[in-house]
Amino acid sequence: MSTKPAEAQVQGESIFQRIVSLLELDVRQLAMVGALVLIWIGFDIVTDGIFLSPRNLWNLSVQMSVVGVMATGMVLVIVARHIDLSVGSLMGFAAIIMAVLQVQVFPIGASWNWWVTLLIGLAVGALIGALHGFIIAYLEVPAFIVTLGGLLAWRGANWLTTTGRTISPLDVNFQMIGGGIDGAIGATASWVVGVIAVVLIVFANLSARQRRQKYGFNVKPWWAELLILALTAAVILYAISYLNQYYRPRTEIPRGIALPVLILLAVTVFMAALVRYTKFGRYVFAMGGNPEAARLSGVNTRRVTLQIFVIMGVLCAIAGAISSARLNAGANSLGTLKELEVIAAAVIGGTSLAGGMGTISGAILGTVLISSLASGMVLIGWSTSLQQVVQGIVLVLAVWLDVFYQKRRVD
Amino acid sequence: MAENTPLVEMRNIYKSFGGVHAVEDVTIDLFAGEVVGLVGHNGAGKSTLIKMLSGAYTADSGKIFIDGREVTINNPRDARKYGIETIYQTLALADNLDAPANIFLGRELMRSGYLLNDDAMEAASREVLDRLRLNLPSVKEKVVNLSGGQRQAVAIGRAIYFNAKILIMDEPTAALGPEETAQVGELIHQLKKEGLGIFLISHDLHDVFDLSDRVSVLKNGALVGTVHTADVTKDDVLAMIIAGKLPEVATTPKSAQA
Ligand SMILES: Nc1ncnc2c1ncn2[C@@H]1O[C@H](COP(=O)(O)OP(=O)(O)O)[C@@H](O)[C@H]1O
Ligand SMILES: [Mg+2]
Numbered sequence: 144m145s146t147k148p149a150e151a152q153v154q155g156e157s158i159f160q161r162i163v164s165l166l167e168l169d170v171r172q173l174a175m176v177g178a179l180v181l182i183w184i185g186f187d188i189v190t191d192g193i194f195l196s197p198r199n200l201w202n203l204s205v206q207m208s209v210v211g212v213m214a215t216g217m218v219l220v221i222v223a224r225h226i227d228l229s230v231g232s233l234m235g236f237a238a239i240i241m242a243v244l245q246v247q248v249f250p251i252g253a254s255w256n257w258w259v260t261l262l263i264g265l266a267v268g269a270l271i272g273a274l275h276g277f278i279i280a281y282l283e284v285p286a287f288i289v290t291l292g293g294l295l296a297w298r299g300a301n302w303l304t305t306t307g308r309t310i311s312p313l314d315v316n317f318q319m320i321g322g323g324i325d326g327a328i329g330a331t332a333s334w335v336v337g338v339i340a341v342v343l344i345v346f347a348n349l350s351a352r353q354r355r356q357k358y359g360f361n362v363k364p365w366w367a368e369l370l371i372l373a374l375t376a377a378v379i380l381y382a383i384s385y386l387n388q389y390y391r392p393r394t395e396i397p398r399g400i401a402l403p404v405l406i407l408l409a410v411t412v413f414m415a416a417l418v419r420y421t422k423f424g425r426y427v428f429a430m431g432g433n434p435e436a437a438r439l440s441g442v443n444t445r446r447v448t449l450q451i452f453v454i455m456g457v458l459c460a461i462a463g464a465i466s467s468a469r470l471n472a473g474a475n476s477l478g479t480l481k482e483l484e485v486i487a488a489a490v491i492g493g494t495s496l497a498g499g500m501g502t503i504s505g506a507i508l509g510t511v512l513i514s515s516l517a518s519g520m521v522l523i524g525w526s527t528s529l530q531q532v533v534q535g536i537v538l539v540l541a542v543w544l545d546v547f548y549q550k551r552r553v554d
Numbered sequence: 555m556a557e558n559t560p561l562v563e564m565r566n567i568y569k570s571f572g573g574v575h576a577v578e579d580v581t582i583d584l585f586a587g588e589v590v591g592l593v594g595h596n597g598a599g600k601s602t603l604i605k606m607l608s609g610a611y612t613a614d615s616g617k618i619f620i621d622g623r624e625v626t627i628n629n630p631r632d633a634r635k636y637g638i639e640t641i642y643q644t645l646a647l648a649d650n651l652d653a654p655a656n657i658f659l660g661r662e663l664m665r666s667g668y669l670l671n672d673d674a675m676e677a678a679s680r681e682v683l684d685r686l687r688l689n690l691p692s693v694k695e696k697v698v699n700l701s702g703g704q705r706q707a708v709a710i711g712r713a714i715y716f717n718a719k720i721l722i723m724d725e726p727t728a729a730l731g732p733e734e735t736a737q738v739g740e741l742i743h744q745l746k747k748e749g750l751g752i753f754l755i756s757h758d759l760h761d762v763f764d765l766s767d768r769v770s771v772l773k774n775g776a777l778v779g780t781v782h783t784a785d786v787t788k789d790d791v792l793a794m795i796i797a798g799k800l801p802e803v804a805t806t807p808k809s810a811q812a
Contacts, residue, residue: 354673355673357673358673358674358676358677359677360673360676360677420668420669420670421668421669421670422662422664422670425651425655425659425662425670428648428650428651429648429651429655429659431650432648432649432650432651433646433647433648433649435646436646436647436648436656436659437648437659437660438630439608439610439630439640439642439646440630440646440659440660440661441629441630441631441634441660441661442659442660499648499649499650500650
């Protein structure tokens with residue numbers, strides 16, 4: 144048993160540490176933002192300013208939405224000491240089911256077609272997630288094996304559904320989910336989204352501050368509170384004004400935020416709230432920290448495990464919808480190898496494979512990071528093989544940094 | 555004291571794992587405001603026995619009475635319903651969470667139905683930890699960063715916040731230094747005065763003899779006997795633990811005839 148008085152940390156603080164703790168910032172995430180800024184600037188220089196152009200960043204935001212949506216779920220899975228290797232196959236299977244229903248079963252022109260197929264797709268994702276979760280939680284087969292089986296089985300099921308044929312074209316309304324020509328909300332709506340986001344953030348922070356004051360707890364000094372809010376608002380609004388400089392083809396009409404990005408934002412807010420404010424989120428982390436303690440405290444750990452995989456399944460279906468809508472096709476290969484990107488995003492974002500630790504915001508940062516790497520390497524013209532080598536190295540490096548960081552904290 | 559109804563009575567309890575008879579026909583009881591020590595070698599069945607009271611295991615056979623009424627305890631939730639709280643040998647805390655999250659784990663305070671009320675839990679935790687005279691630099695610290703004594707106080711805080719009537723402490727000082735052990739001893743005195751019944755488990759007699767009103771001795775899953783600590787010496791009890799025989803002086807066969 145290591146005995147470590149917490150006061151030890153207070154002594155010998157640098158000014159930087161003091162500022163960080165006053166602002167209640169996460170050092171690890173700050174470091175990631177720093178790494179990201181370096182990568183962005185590096186690619187921008189190498190590509191003569193193409194990388195940071197509104198066009199490329201807009202595309203980057205769309206590309207990352209598929210992995211980002213699933214990475215938020217993978218955080219829960221890994222925090223609870225499980226893994227999900229089947230997410231790529233599952234998203235592909237959900238997508239092919241939606242495509243077949245949309246094109247071959249339901250009348251293609253019908254106005255209700257897109258949302259009915261989407262709902263069925265989400266239900267398929269939930270059911271398959273529930274099946275995985277049931278086998279893992281109640282039949283006690285390790286998640287690694289169950290989802291490795293899922294990786295094979297759902298890819299195979301995908302092929303069997305259409306004997307490998309690609310289903311295309313999809314419903315035009317459904318296509319918007321993918322962020323195609325009409326799949327963005329325009330300049331005005333983007334500003335509205337930005338302003339609403341800022342108002343919500345300000346409101347959430349100030350009301351949390353008020354609640355803490357009511358209990359007589361310490362709160363951040365006003366200047367720190369306002370500084371953070373002002374910086375957050377500035378970043379959000381600047382990002383919107385910047386992305387609004389990307390126009391529809393042959394016009395000067397801004398595209399605005401793409402629908403898949405809006406979906407990713409909604410998923411992120413939902414998942415972050417789930418983790419932070421609900422019993423379910425608390426239990427996921429308690430199970431990850433000490434499964435026995437959670438069980439002895441009366442947490443129904445099996446049910447929580449089942450729920451985690453249901454959520455993961457639904458997120459896979461959302462990703463499948465975005466991906467197939469963007470491709471305008473349900474294809475057999477959809478989602479292949481995505482499990483690696485999703486796990487990498489979560490882990491690079493600080494989710495510990497030992498369980499019990501991870502954040503939704505970290506997973507999103509991780510997604511931005513690996514998507515930026517991918518996008519930058521394409522712009523430079525590196526081959527797919529070389530990109531894979533780099534991505535592999537980055538993943539191992541990130542986990543090594545995590546191990547290193549954990550060790551230093553414990554010692 | 556023996557005239558009253560016991561707070562807890564476990565009667566003719568059996569439990570085996572595969573071929574191992576971990577607990578065989580054990581009968582023990584506990585009164586309010588009393589500390590009963592449960593002693594015996596490692597593997598004697600102490601933890602298994604009390605886990606059937608705390609709901610971690612279910613008994614193969616036998617009966618449990620709380621306040622004279624027979625009850626069924628199938629899980630930790632059931633046990634808590636009867637005011638039974640347990641402090642486990644392996645500190646059953648989620649290391650990655652802070653003290654309030656641990657104290658309220660499984661019984662979170664909510665605001666507006668679905669949202670955790672972290673502020674209320676933090677405030678209540680501070681109160682409860684103050685009552686235990688535990689001064690944490692910050693209650694929001696993850697418990698992994700606390701000392702063994704502080705962690706034990708968090709575990710005890712969890713029990714007393716919910717007004718436990720029956721406290722089970724399984725080797726509560728096994729992971730602690732001498733000073734912290736003394737602190738836990740003081741806590742036990744205090745809780746006893748407040749009228750709790752406490753099962754105190756240890757494989758080390760010296761830890762429990764002075765704190766206990768009675769000791770029940772287990773050996774190889776069976777009850778050797780129960781004696782009043784006032785009637786016997788430590789050596790007598792040591793002989794019970796080692797030889798598995800009742801000392802001649804001590805004649806309190808506490809096994810229940812109801
Ligand atoms: N979950 C279990 N599975 C199998 N055997 C167990 C289990 N728990 C305890 N035992 C066995 O039961 C016996 C009693 O163990 P235990 O109650 O832990 O003893 P004590 O707490 O007195 O040291 C031991 O032989 C132990 O190996
Ligand atoms: Mg034991």
